[in-house]
Amino acid sequence: MEIDYSQLSPMMRHYMETKKEYPDCILFYRLGDFYEMFFDDALAASKALEITLTGKECGLKERAPMCGVPYHAVDSYLNRLVQKGYKVAIAEQMEDPKLAKGLVKREVIRVVTPGTITSAQALDETKNNYLMGVVYLDGRYGISTADISTGEFLVTEVESDRELFDEINKFSPSEIICNNAFYMSGVDLEDLKNRYNMAISALDSHFFGDESCRKILKEHFKIGSLSGLGLEDYGTGIIAAGAVMEYMYETQKSTLEHITAITPYSTGQYMVIDTSTRRNLELVETMREKQKRGTLLWVLDKTKTAMGARLLRSFIEQPLIHRSEILRRQDAVEELNMNYISREELGEYLNPVYDLERLIGRISYKTASPRDLIAFKTSLEMLPHIKKLLKEFCSDLLRELEDGLDPLEDLWDLIDRSIVEDPPITVREGGIIKEGYHEEADRLRSAKTEGKTWLAQLEANEKEKTGIKTLKVKYNKVFGYYFEVTNSFKDMVPAYFVRKQTLTNAERFTTDELKQLEDVILGAEEKLVALEYDLFCGVRDAIAAQVVRIQQTARAIAGTDVFCSLSSVATRRNYVKPSINEKGVIHIKNGRHPVVEQMMRDDLFVANDTFLDNGKNRLSVITGPNMAGKSTYMRQVALIVLMAQLGSFVPAQEAEIGICDRIFTRVGASDDLASGQSTFMVEMTEVANILRNATRNSLLVLDEIGRGTSTFDGLSIAWAVIEHISSTKLLGAKTLFATHYHELTELEGTIAGVKNYCIAVKEQGDDIVFLRKIVRGGADKSYGIQVAKLAGVPDSVISRAREIAGDLSEHDITSRAREIAQANANTAQHKAVPKPDEVDLQQLTFFDTVKDDDIIKELDGLELSTMTPIDAMNTLYRLQTKLKNRWKE
Template sequence: MQKTNTTPLMKQYYDIRAKHPGIILFFRLGDFYEMFDEQAREVSALLGLTLTARHGVPMCGIPFHAANNYIVRLLNAGKKIGICEQTSSVMDKNTKLFERKVTRVITPGTLMEDSLLDANQSNYLVCLSVHPRGWALSCVEVSTGEFWVNQNDKDSTLTNLAAALAAINPSEVVGDKDSLEQLKNKVVLPGKLTLTEQPAFEGDYTLPANWPALGAWGDKKKALACALQTMKYLSVTEPSFKTVLIPSYRELKDSLQIDENAVASLELVKSQEGGRRGSLWALLDHTKTAVGSRKLKEWILHPLMDPGEITARQDCVEGFVKNQSALADLSALLENISDVERIMTRTATGTASPRDLSGLRQSLLNIDPLSRWFETYGNIAPHLRALFEENLPVLREMSRMLYDAVDENPPLKLSDGHVIRAGYNAELDELRSLKQNGRKCMEEMCAREREKTGIPTMRVGVNSVFGFYFEVTKSHIAKVPFNYVRKQTLVNAERFITEELKSLEDKILNAEQKIIRLESSLFDEVRKTCAARINHVKAFAQIVSELDVYMSLALCAMKGNYVRPVVDNGTELHYENGRHPLVEATLPSGSFVPNGLAIGTPENQIMLITGPNMGGKSVFLKQTAIIVIMAQMGSFVPASAARVGVVDKIMTRIGAHDALSRGNSTFMVEMNETAHILASMTPRSLILLDEVGRGTSTFDGISIAWAIVEYLYKPAGGPKVLFATHYFELVDLENKYESVSNWHVDAKEYKDASGESRLAFLYQILPGAADRSYGIHVAEIAGLPAACTLRAKKVLKDLEAKKGAKISAKEQDMVKDLFSSPIVEEIKMADPDKLTPLAALQLICEWKKRINE
């Protein structure tokens, strides 16, 4: 990389770049960060900067004070940035250069600065290790200090890993080469996700002193290895992380698992358009704080499994619903609280700015008002009141200390001065006074000396040679004390200095530098004092975030006319007049058509839903899943009544998710995802299937759909299944299996004024099977040319006329025989618990071959 015959400055640049491969080096020169050579070409193209040259080397630069704007754009482009600063004020005599070092490496997953982060979004870095039987990962949010690990040794297909990553939504994934290759081959990754290759773990289990002992990790050594790899990676970007981050083991099965397709198709945290707007998170988010908004997102993606914990959350939400004054008073309090979670991480790592501590001070000034709120409304969230009172003494102490120490409106940078409040430190106050009133202090000293010596003509002066001095006329020389030191003799006077005068002079002349040093020292002491109490402030952040979420959910419940659901350990899922909250929000008030559901009973384990497209089948499927998620996260739900038996997994096969980049067709993706569902389901799972089998020929599709329904059927108690289909042949399953029931979306055909047949969607889910799919009517509504729809009606009429002849003699009889043949007995005899998904599909193919023969 380094060029021959370079200048000393360029040699320094290339040497530093060589030590930090793979990053764009922001090389500080004066008031600009400069980039050179091929990096200059790359950055100028990405950012639209002017490309110039220095000694024939291409270069471009950005003002250091506006660097964050450019850094965000480079991070969004998947780049990593090294900030190279001048670290010495003394120039090297040989090179005539100042020392420069990379002081910070910024990557998408290691951001701490508020200016680079979305306040409402968590920003996760995942370190991953994939092995033949499964995987392990560590997940860290460096701006908040959240750090946990997980390990799964029974997921060779990485389907559970895909679900975990969908919930985490990391900004950056770190892993060895083989792990990243498997990840790219088996998991659909977001387009902007940064993948960082690192050497594989070398087996060094030397743990930081503040981590749990090695023996505490048991058989989770792969997860521990990921945690250690994370710290190794972070030590390059910010060495002080090691004092803040302590990993814990998080068991993902302790919360409702939502697979990656469900996260996307249900639009939980991101709409189909790709942004937060239009998602469930945005709909429910009425929080006042950044910590509250992030907590709400976490609850949506990780609903609870314990009915007792869910009930406790519901009690808090209901407390706000029933007490408007409590809600209003808390809302006013929370508006004054900053993002203390992220501030404390920067404080603990030594990167907190004066504005950070000012924000922490302003937040902690709400301690006493919050204490009074708990005294009045403590019955709303008693567990948070107990936590608050436990930490209250320390928080009050911190509040007083920060109020006394930090100026009311400190500058952004410590070097700008006036960070420490007047009256906090006597020496600092004296220095500031000297700086502002230096001459006045000298005159006051001179006045004291005149009175003490009895020399009325003594005066204080200053020159560039001696500095400050006392001047005494020769008529009073005899009165000069012995401790005066003569410095200059004039015709009519003598000039003297004293130790006290020189001391004052030194203070005045060096006051500014001393002020900067002393303020820096005092600020560091305050920061360290706060850092030592990080756990107390994190407890405060937890209290604030939970209260904020309860308040937000209460506002949603009142605004949306939601009801408190009953959540228990039963198997039944029942709701009346349920609504899809996202769809409802886009429609005029009162126009959404509600529907009810009762599933998970001996009479209804599997619902087969038929009817035309656009009739509301998918909305019904999705609203059911959303009602379960909202119920188990502790929220009220959009229904008039609801009972939810705890669901452990929500798995969906809705819509076509092609993976052409991996060489998979739509049908292959559909089968892969369905195979995962069949292999992963439990009696407590909720499974949503929409048009499974449509990606292949009709008979293949019917065969596969039929076999899947039978595989899902568990008379002794199986998963709750909503299966939307256009295969009307499947409705016969209701007659064969007691817990399979037919339902349809209602639509009415009518004649318009011209006598043309029209279709009206009624959006109601009713018992029984649909008799038609109304496909041509839907095509008309969609705007298909009239010539096409007229021709389609003619062809349909001809086919229906022939239905009793050729089709009944061949295909119709074959379809009829298909489900009364001996193969059905083989299906009954097959033990699904002993079949892998692949083996099940192979059996289906064999049955199809025999039927065709």
């Protein structure tokens, strides 16, 4: 909207000047009891907030579009705008309009963005609200992640897009800021915005100067060298962290004193869980409804505090890979199991504890209300009891938590002495400070409530001293309080009475004592409110000065809460302590799916065994019909391994878990319509990621590889993938491989490390019953028609399907697959060709080809450099047809 600034009124001109400084924000401009928006901001906000659009005279021919929200309810409107991805700049009145000369001074006091909002009303207390900075420089990504509400601040570096996306998926930031190089790097930012529901913006280059970023970090943490923060190996990460810090300074207009540390980390410190695996295993949200119920977090989260809930989520998002750390967590859970009475008592004391991390954040921000301080005090009251109980335990972690828990009695005492038990909501109402805390406040409070008594007492005293029986204390708005003496007694007026007014029948006087009393009484309420505000700010600042102690205690409370939660779940759900090895052996006896068994109400969950190692049992081919439980079983194994590595007990009768550096899953797929990728393309992309990034210490869960294309192509791909994974020279990872291609069961005995398993099924005539038990051996048929019958497909269709199945069985490829597998084995035996697990970068072919094969000869003789694309496609189609005809023969 083009605006002629010269025609604007002074107030509107100031509004536009302020708006020019924050062009990417909606400007909330304080006018009296409202925050007003004008012009384009008013048009956008009225639509987003569904509030009435009006107009205001502004000096132009047409009224300026205007809308507004009341200041006392601003948070709810602010939160709605931020949730929709807007940034909001808040311009506050910086002086009392009654005292201002001319235009009231206004300044932007903070900018609220999706990643920097601190309102308790806007935040989910069980989740962190992360702001992430991403810097792309010299082929590397620097990543810095901060939660401004808790003071958490992290930094790392990664080299690939996929690692970057894994970090984004791990933290799920609500806002990303980045440099222009990242913005232009080819990363699909729109897809990122939509997939993660986040705001992304490129900042000006001044945010990303190497020297300026180093300087701001050193100044904030008050150090001379960044080596003291452990950042010397994170060159790009330092720039990301400096940019995030500068952005927080610019938006919050605050010193950010509650950000007391920055934690560098390597992605190699934790198990790598890529984006699709997090989704497939439903760790913290379900795939479809995006809800907590039905996830691993839902099962394990019996925490009592918001801090504990957030820490537990981070445990699940980042399982450990170092055995010693896993064992320390296990010991803590085990000791709490053995002392369940103390554990339950701890839970009782944890329950009243508020969110200390976010409370100290608001206190440091100077936005904490009197009620926040009472919530803080209520929490502190529990700390001595929690510390006393923790002293009873012996495990290293619980002892460390006890050592880190400061009871903060001095802060409890400060709040107890100063703040009333039921304070008002806002800090400008008065009624905050307790009687006896401050002498002047007590005097003003007494003046407000006892002023009439004081005046009556003064009147009586002066009557007695002067002997003037008609002396009265009176008041009017012009003269204030005064003594009135009738003319008949004016000769008795003492010298210290000062005349104020002469009337026909009387005279009016004042005294120094009456003036002082007048000042006290008339200004008492206003002065008391102002004084109480100052005293409250003093208490708040005194608490903010202890931020490091409070954050340390908050971490101890969160850790205690998490281990109590894990222990509680373990005892109630009959979980066992898994032994942890570094030999690569996964041995689970009667394992159960932690989520499915809890969701089941009537049916008894069927437990299953698992044995995987890096030797003869590294790849399990699992066959069986749909709906029989293959996917549940495989996810179950992955979840048990993950639970063990986060330090939890696991749902099994016995468990031995070999530490896995990564878990990869390829379970189900749907067309990615947004990017135009088919089911098969999505599937192959995920398979490619697994084959390129897995190691022999990884756990792979692969379900129905190759089903998105034709039977022959799908079988070929599945076969080749098994050969690649099973080869110790190429990969050799522990793998659960579910398939409908029963032909793949022929690979046991011909490829080292492959073992067949199937889901047991009981046949009753033409019907089947799923026993949901994993047994050795391969299924000889898919029971697809019986499953269709169970699903309610009409009998006529079932009947016809049986007829067609009978005809097709004569052309079954299983026998051909058996011949190929045997031929491969014979070739290896008689021609001394290395077995698949001994080859290096070559794979056994699916077909037993020979040098004089006519298709091979034709392919060898093609001049690809002279062929047009259409010629190449026609030739490829002709050769494929020729190959398919040979199969039919």
